[in-house]
Amino acid sequence: MGIRFILMVNKQGQTRLAQYYEWLTLEERRALEGEIVRKCLARNDQQIRFELMFEFLCSYAGVLAGWLALNEQCSFVEHRNYKIVYRRYASLFFMVGVDDDENELAILEFIHLLVETMDKHFGNVCELDIMFHLEKAHFMLEEMVMNGCIVETSKANILSPIQLMDKAH
């Protein structure tokens, strides 16, 4: 199947969009989201501390700091029997749960495509856009992923039915 679920979660750990491609009960979902969000956000906290330290270093070391590569934490977390591929865009985390044999790098690329597509539609997409236009976000996702597989990778093709509907209204 590939993709098991797609989550969008804000920095405070509140779910902003959840799409599952396998059936879980409400309780299982809540537990799963809680665990994953805790795990990923904790990793990110370390990251932020590191970044702050890095900025601090830069301010003193100047040019020299340019040589140092920022050693970012990797975007993959293993959880139960699947992997979470996640990426942070501003205040929003995009998390995709995938099977073990899925290409993690490709999923990362897919997240980027998803964000670009939303950007194109909403214009600089932010958390509130997704909150207040939840169904639109879902419609976009529907055009991109079906049954855990990628359907379409062209932004224009993804957005055309949605724009068509907007015009009709």
Place this chain on the structure above:
Amino acid sequence: MNSIFSGTRLRDMIRSIRACKTAAEERGVVRKECADIRASINENDPHDRHRNLAKLMFIHMLGYPTHFGQMECLKLIASPGFPEKRIGYLGLMLLLDERQEVLMLVTNSLKQDLNHTNQYVVGLALCALGNICSAEMARDLAPEVERLIQFRDPNIRKKAALCSTRIVRKVPDLAENFINAASSLLKEKHHGVLITGVQLCYELCTINDEALEYFRKKCTEGLIKTLRDITNSAYQPEYDVAGITDPFLHIRLLKLLRVLGHGDADASDLMTDILAQVATKTESNKNAGNAVLYECVETIMAIEDTSSLRVLAINILGRFLSNRDNNIRYVALNMLMKAIAFDDQAVQRHRVTILECVKDPDASIRKRALELVSLLVNENNVKQLTKELIDYLEISDEDFKEDLSAKICSIVEKFSPEKIWYIDQMLKVLSEAGKFVKDDVWHALIVVISNASELHGYTVRALYKAVLTYSEQETLVRVAIWCIGEYGDLLVNNVGMLGIEDPITVTESDAVDVVEDAITRHNSDMTTKAMALVALLKLSSRFPSISERIKDIIVKQKGSLLLEMQQRAIEFNSIVDRHKNIRSSLVERMPVLDEATFNVRRAGSLPASVSTMAKPSVSIPNGVAAAPLVDLLDLGSDDIMAAPSSSGADFLQDLLGVDLGSSSAQSGATPGPKAGADLLMDILSIGTPSPAQNNTSSIDLLSTAGINNNPSNALDTLSSPAPPHIATTASAGGMFDLLDGLSPSPSKEATNGPAYPPIVAYESSTLKIEFTFSKPSGNPQETNVQATFINLSPNTFTDFIFQAAVPKFLQLHLDPASSNTLPASGNITQNLRVTNSQHGKKSLVMRMRIGYKLNGKDVLEEGQINNFPRGL
């Protein structure tokens, strides 16, 4: 249009939820909204439906129940307008699932919409079907979907293709119908159709061998051409990601080629060129390129041997491994695990880098690297790798120590070249991370120590030194006090000095200090304290000169708040005090623990054979996998106290039954007091290979006094013939009661009551079930039934499951079966415990159902058992 129940707008609801400061406040808002939506649903105003559902979706996302909105979805789907349908389908996908009855109602609407004149409506229906369809719906609607794969609009074709992947996964029988349609999709130019078509082919290949053959023959070349075209294609702005045209399609194609090439040399040969091209030409400075390379490497490793390509693949992984991007390093580690299978040497070359990754600050990378290292270990490099890992153990994060120490232990156990090295390494692990080590690991260590008789002295001295420094590591303390108890004399007298050791001077009271420290430390747990108490008892005999001091320590434990400790302290005290003449034989060194038996138990997979039973090798299913050694080494841990006759006791019994057989000769008999000496000897099983050997109480005395019975009380009663003494002991149960309370053995059953003949509970042409019965003494209502399932057919049954139901007056407890695979003319066993509350009035009766898979097909057999022996 707005009725009084119309409630708030969606926007307002989201605002008010956002404004909530606490979870309780949010629940309040949601509850109120849900009430409004319910009221509005009852109003049945079609204008509100759209908004209600939008609200419900939001509420659902927050994790609140929304089942009451399900019917609204169906109504919206059935309405004629596109916007209504669209939100209705979305609600369907989010709020419902394939297991709900409601879903059946939607089949008809779906059918209509799949035949709708508006292609967008068709698209909606396909999408919904693709996400949630059940097996029945798949059967009903497959013809429509099949037709839509050839629809004129590519947007419908792609959705139909993915919908088909779900259908064939739900109903594999339908796969044949889609093979032709799928292969025609592979010739398309539209990327969406191609990517979904490739996905459909991939799915078909994995579920149907004919399809695999078909695509291998007909489509391999076409696919290679498609891959070449998109690899070489000119810049396409719509699909370009960092200079690569549609990496997603690349990856899908490579995945499908992997399936086609795997196990087929011809097909593999065909794709060599294009794989080489992708592996060499793809840009690797951006994520998209690396994703394609990664997939390409995986395909190269899966297809049939083309060694030059594999060198290329390994080189790419090497490059990945030294990349600064952690994501790339992660996938490299992931892939190297697969690469080990065919080129161990090439992976070994990267050992140093991989070891560095174990120390990475990133937990995901560490975890992967550790897995990989454990695969890299072999006899030649085990010492070096273990040293590196143990060195790192000292400085690693606390939360990583558990994983790391577990891995080190398993590596050390598997590859240790010699016992002394194993013991050394385990000591280091226990010293650094003793509190993270699992019970079975230190149990195994004790078994090994017990077997290495020439190293007893060395081990106990090393442990003594370690425990002085690392007294906070619980498991280290346990192993140390066990060894000091057993081999305390070797510690003090420096017996069996090895050349590499520095001589140390340990006085008897130093050794007792360590044990005393363990028993008095407030944070020692029950197991440790109990082990310390036994060690003290043993030391009291080994070190006669300070036995008074030891006695004082034991006496202090009489005031312990733990009942088990209190009781043991009293017993041990009386042994020290009153039974000096038998004490030394009581606290003999433990017989050498049988490694083979322990390993079998530890694996928990093989049935244990009870060698001391009257019938040789009656196998009992291993229901409690972890129990056996815990009983042997753990003293009176809680679970045993709670269930004195649990199956753990059986394991203990047969484990020691095995040991005693070999060790009884060396134990040497000490004549006890005349009265009841024979019995005493029986209990201790000294020198007599009598049936009482299988009696657990002997083990209790010798090792750990684990089970909540009172063998030493029994001793008291036996050795001092004066009846008043019985009254003064803590629990003055008679000797025979005590023995009877233990797990049943055939010899005793015979005296306890009638034996019940075994019955054939069920017999069909393929399967026979036999029941044998035994009654635990003390509870006439209870019956233990051992069911033996015998396969009479020439085929193996898999996924075998036995279910039983009984009337209300019976209570049934099923233990796990010894296996769920029943080989041809083999058998498996399962224990049942039946409690008959109408014992004596009604006899047992049982209905049962047996399910298993025969040649991949489910078989179900049912029956009623009425022929139980009377009086059970």
